[in-house]
Amino acid sequence: MPFTPTPEQQEFATAVREFARRECGTRERRQDLTSGGAGPHSPELYAKLAALGWLGVCLPEEYGGGGGGMTEACLFLEECSLGQIPAGGFVTSVITAKAYERFGSEAQRKTAVGGAVSGQVLSIAMSEPEAGSDVAALRCAAVRGEDGGWTVDGHKTWISNAHLASHILLVARTSSTGSKHEGLTMFHLPADTPGVEIRGIETMGGREVNDVYLTDVKLPADAVVGEVGEGWSQLMAGLNAERLFLAANMLGLTRRIFEDTVAYVRTREQFGRPVGSFQALRHRLADLATELECARLLVFDTAAACDAEPERLFPREASMAKLKTTELAKQAALEGMQMMGGYGYATEYDMERYLRTAVVSTVYGGTSEIQRDIIGKTYGL
Template sequence: MDFNFTEEQDMVRDGLSRMVREQYGPEERRQLIASDAGWSKAIWGQLAELGILGMSFSEEDGGFGGGAIDSMVIMEEFGKGLVVEPFVPTVVCAGGFLKHAGTAAQKEEHIGGIVSGERVFAFAYAEPRGRYDLANIETTAKKDGGDYVLNGHKAVVIGAPWASHLVVTARTGGERTDAQGISVFVVDKSADGIVTRDYATVDGRRASEVYFENVRVPADALIGEEGNALPLIERVTDEAIAAQCAEACGAMKVAHAMTLDYAKQRKQFGVPIASFQVLQHRMVDMYTEYECSVSMTYLATLRLDADERTRKEAVSAAKVRVAQAAHHVGQEAIQIHGGNGMTDEYAIGHYFKRLTIFDSEFGNIDHHMKRHIALAS
C-alpha cells in the first residue's frame, strides 16, 4: 500500500505548517482564546484564501478535488498548533452532509460560501440524554404545510457561537431511540425561535447549548431523505472522527517534542533529567503511542469509502487506540514537566487539555470499544 502523499498535499502541508508556526504560537493562541470572539475571522479568511476550506470538495462542487486524505493532512497541522477555528464542524461535517446527500440547489447555495469562508457551520447533534447514541434524539421536526417546525435542545454544539448556520438532526417520526424517523436539516442560526447559551470549553474552544422553540424551516432545508438519515449521520460522524484522530496525532507529536526538549533543559542533581533512564523509557513510550496512532489514523481514513461495516470497524478501532494514546501522551507530558505543566503559561498544559477532551467527542473509548466488538462478533 502506498502511503506517500501527492506533491499537492505536501505543498498544502508545508504552507499550512508555516502559517500555524508564524501565526498560531502559544502566546498568540492564548490571547486569541481569551478574547471576546475566541477565534480569528482573519485566520479563517486566510484559510479560505489558501484553499484550505475547499481542498476536500470536488471540482464540480466548487472545490479543489480532494477528499478525506486532504482533511487528514490539514487536521494534523491544526493539531500541532491547537487551532480552534471550526474546520471540522464546517468543512468535514456540514460539507460532508452536503457532498453525500445535498441537492444541486443546496450545494450551490452553501458549498461556495464554505469554500470562501463566508459561511460557518456547527453540527447540532448531541442531546443531554443522548449518551453518544446518534439515534437517541428527542428534538422534533414536525411537518406544517410546506415547512417543518423544530423543537428541542442540542447540547455542547462546538463552534455554534461563531456559526451562521446549523446542521441539525431531528426526529420526524418514531420513538426516541428508533433508528428510523431521523432527518437532517440546514438551519439559519438567526431564525426566529433559536436561543443559544454560549460558553468556553476546557480546551479553549467555544460551544453553545442551542434551544429550538417552534423554529420554522422550509422543506428544502431537509438534507437527504426524510426519516432515513441515520446511515448518513453515521458516515459523516465517522469522517469527523478520522479527522479528529489526525488532529490528535499532530497534538501528540508536539507534546512529545516539548517534553523531550524540557527534559533536556531541566536539571536535577546537576544533570538534565533526560539522562535518567526511567524518563527515557517513558518518552520512548510516548513516541511509540504517537506512531501507533498515526498508523491507525491512516487506516481509518483510507477506509472511509469502504463498505459500512469495514468503515465503522476501522474508525472505532482508531478512535479507541488514538484516544488511549492521547490520554497516555498528555498525562506523561504533564508528569515529566512537573508542576510547571499545569500552569497556563506553559503550552504543554493546553495540549494536555485538548488531548484529554478528544476522548469525549463523537463517542468515547467505551462507546467505540462496544461498537467495534458488536461489529466484529
C-alpha cells in the same frame, strides 16, 4: 506498506507547517488571536486559511473546494494541531459539509459546502440532554404543516461551534412510530432563524460548545437534507469522516505534546544533567514515540482505504483510529505534565491546555467506550 505522502501531499503539509510558524508561531501571538485563549478559533486566521483555499481541501471543486480526499484532509488537520493553528471551526465545518455533499440538494450544497470553503463555520446538532451516546433517543420534534413546511421545537446541547456557525445541520424527530432509529430527519437550519437561541456552555477549554434552544422554529419544505425519516442511515454514512477527522486532529496534538516534552527534558537540568538523560524519562518517551508512530500509521492507512473505496463504510478502522489517537493524546499529555513537574501544571506553559484538550477528545464524537463497543460488534460480539 507504510504511509508515504506523495510529493504534492508533502508540499501541502509543509506549506501548512510554514503558515503555522509564520502566523501563530509564538504563544503570545496565539493568545492575541484568541482573546487570551478564550476559545480555539480565530476568525482572523480562519479567513486567511480560506483565502489560501485550504478549508475546502477535501470538498468538491464545483463548490470551490480542492477536490482532495481523506488523506489530504487528515494531513491538514494533523499539521493544524501540530502548529497550534486556532482554527477550531474547521472540524465541525468539514464534517457537516461532507454530509451536505452526500445528501444535500444542489441549492443546499452551494450554500453549505460553498460556505465552508469560503470560511463560514458550520455546525451539526444531534445531542440532547437525554440523548448523548444514545443519540437515536433524541426527542427534538419537527412537525410538518399543511403547506409542507416544518415547525421545530426542542433543546440540543453540547453543540460544537454553534455560536460561530452560519448554518446548523439539525437532526430532529419527524416520526415516533417504529424503532428509535427510524423517523429521524436532517434539516438545513440558518443559525439566525427566528426561534433559535444559542447559549454558550463554559468549559475548561473555553467557549467551544453550546445549548441550542428551538422554539416554534419555522422551516420551509425544502429545508430537509436528504430524505424524510432517513436521518439515522445518513448519519451512519458520515461516521468514517467524523471519526477519522477527529483522529487526525488528535494525532497532531499528540505530536505537539511529544515535541514540547522532548524539548523541555533536553534543557531542564536536575542533579547536574538534563532530566531527559535519566532512564525513567527516556524510556517513557521511547514508549510514547512508538505509540505515536503506530497511531499515525493507523490514521493514514484508514484514510487511504476510505479514498480507495469512498462509498464503503469502515466502522472498525475509523473507530480504532479515533480510540487510539484520543486515548494516546490523553496519555501523552499526562506523561508530559508529569515529566515537566510543576511547570506542566502552570499556565505559563501550554501543557495544561494540551491536557484539557486531550481529555475531552475521548468524550466527543463518540466516547472511547462507544468506540470499543463498535469495534467489538464488527467481530460479531
